[in-house]
Each structure stands twice: as C-alpha cells, then as structure tokens.
Amino acid sequence: MRWKWMLFLFSALLSSSLANAQNVRIGVLGIFHPRQLDLTSGNGNAIVVTAAGKTFFLQPGSPAGNLQIHASGNELFLKIADKELHASEIHAAGRNQDATDFMLSVPGKIERRYRGTLDVKVVDSELVPVVTMDLETAVASVVQAESLAGTSFEALKAQAVVTRSYLVAGGGRHAEFDFCDLTHCQSLQEAPRPGSPAALATEATRDLIITFDEKAVAAMFTRSCGGHTLTPADIGISSRGYPYFSVDCDFCHKNPVRWSRGLSREDAAILSDHHEAARLSVDRRLGWNAIPSNNFKARETETEIVLQGVGQGHGVGLCQRGARAMAEEGADFRKIIDHYFPNTTLVRRAALTVPIQLDRKLALPD
C-alpha cells in the first residue's frame, strides 16, 4: 500500500524537522537597564503584539508603526499611536506567530535589529526583553560578535561549533531566559548579513556540536590562553560532564599576551588561589578586565603586590587566538576542535538521542 509509505515518510520528515528545530531565548540589552524600549518593524511587515488579552498591529509607515514600552512600577505601560495600555507582559511576533525582523531600541542609547519573537516584562522596575530566536541565528550572531575582523574561515567555523555546543548544552544561569547577550554567557548583538564570513561559517557547520560520552558539551572558549589552556578544576569550577584537558597552545606559548597589574595586599590575597570567581569579583570592583586572566605570578614590592600574567579570559576550552593561528597554518575546524577538546566527537544534533542530554554540571561563577 503505497499511501501508507507516503504517510510514513511524511511523518518521519515531520518529526525529523521538529527534532531539528530549536529556539533559544536570549535576554537582550540588559546592560542598559532599560526603563523604556521602542519596538518597530525591521522589514516593512506588520508586527502582531499581544498584551493584556488584546491584540494589535504595528503597521510600518503609519502612526501605529511604533510601540513605546515603559516600566511603570512592576507593570508595563504601552503607547501605540493614541492608544495607552497597562499590561504585565507583552508578546510580539509575525502574522502567524512566527519569527519576524524587528528593531528594538533603548532610546538615546542603542538600537539593534533582531529576528525572532519578542517578550517583555518588568523585573525589579526594569524592562526585561527576551528574544526567542532560531539556534542557527543565535550561533551566527555570536560568531559575529565574538570574532575579530579578518579571522580565518576555519577558525570561524570552529567558533560556530563551540558556540552552538554551548547554546545547546549550557544555559540555566538566568531565571527569565536561557542566555544573556554579554560575555557572562556569550556576546550577541545582531545577526550578520547573509554571505558574511560569520554567516557562512555558521551555515558550513550547521547542526554540528561537540559531544563527550554521547552528551552535548557546554563548550567554553577564551580570548587567549598564554601557552596552555586550563581545566575548570584549575580555576575552581566544578565540572562533572566533559572533564576538559590542559593542552599546549603553540602560538600563545611563543607569543603570549603579557599583562601586569599592581594590587593591594588584600586584593592579591583574594586572588591567590587563581579561582575564576575571585577574579570576576575583583574585576567587578576594579573594572572589567582589571585582572585579565587566571594565569599569573605575584611579586611583592614595598608598597603593593604586582601580578605578572599571560593570557586573556578564564583560559578554559578553545583558545581563540591559538585557533586563529592554527587556521592560518592550514588546520581545518575539526583539527582545531580536536586540539582544544581532546576525546570529543563532532556529531549532527539530530543524530543524538532526543532529548539531547545536557552538560549543565559546569558551575560557572556569575
């Protein structure tokens, strides 16, 4: 019975495409602590907004083309043309509740373009915008934000695989969404334009993730390692999923990024165990990147302690600087991943048993 086979094939196709579809929820623009946001269409199509049980349309080019969202106590106050409305949350999407292009701005500070759907609510008197976007859009946006201009294509592909693995297996560090758009999770701004190196590197590695013991790895990366990478245990992070390994990084070994920093005895004592949580707590007080890495030696002078270090970032996982150098010397992305993540296997996401087993044991400090 041919139709039975047709039905079987159709349902197999449907379930495989469902298994492939994955969205991630990114909390955006939080660094601006927004109390007002403006929402407009990004492509000339209307946006459907749902709030307080009502539905209305943002029509580009009309007086109702722009939605102002204000935080008012612990509620939203919305203005569209001459309409005003209070709501606890809003949802914005395309005509069929699908992803759409939109512009979101914190007036006077920033405007960004996103593709996905948008939810906004108020937490502690601040607006919390969350963009739900396709996994591959998120990967391309992170590759764009996290890579230096001119990075070799194979290094961009390695970054795409690492980023995708983290987005698939990580998360759980935020209550209202899966990932923020800062280096706390991974930096994410706008999607790269089609045909750009970041977009092409993402397409070329579509769906590929790093696995260990048949589980997705929440893969970490660092700007530069100083000559060898560190394990989570080296910097006081517990990791019961992928154990990580300290690997040599030839380029950083020959040309380490060096830094030095004078500190009070009290601050130096906090850093003496080289733990990432301590480094971040001192950074929060003295300024971002005040202590660039966990790889340093301390020297005492009459007045202070001087830290002399190498590397940038926590030092665990893929070294972006070393990966660029490997790619320039002819390594492909598989060789780069294999070097920084020994004993792992690259697989298509769909090839893993569903649901994908998460590696959420990695307890990164906040």
Ligand SMILES: [Zn+2]
């Ligand atoms: Zn985060």
Ligand SMILES: [Zn+2]
């Ligand atoms: Zn390195």
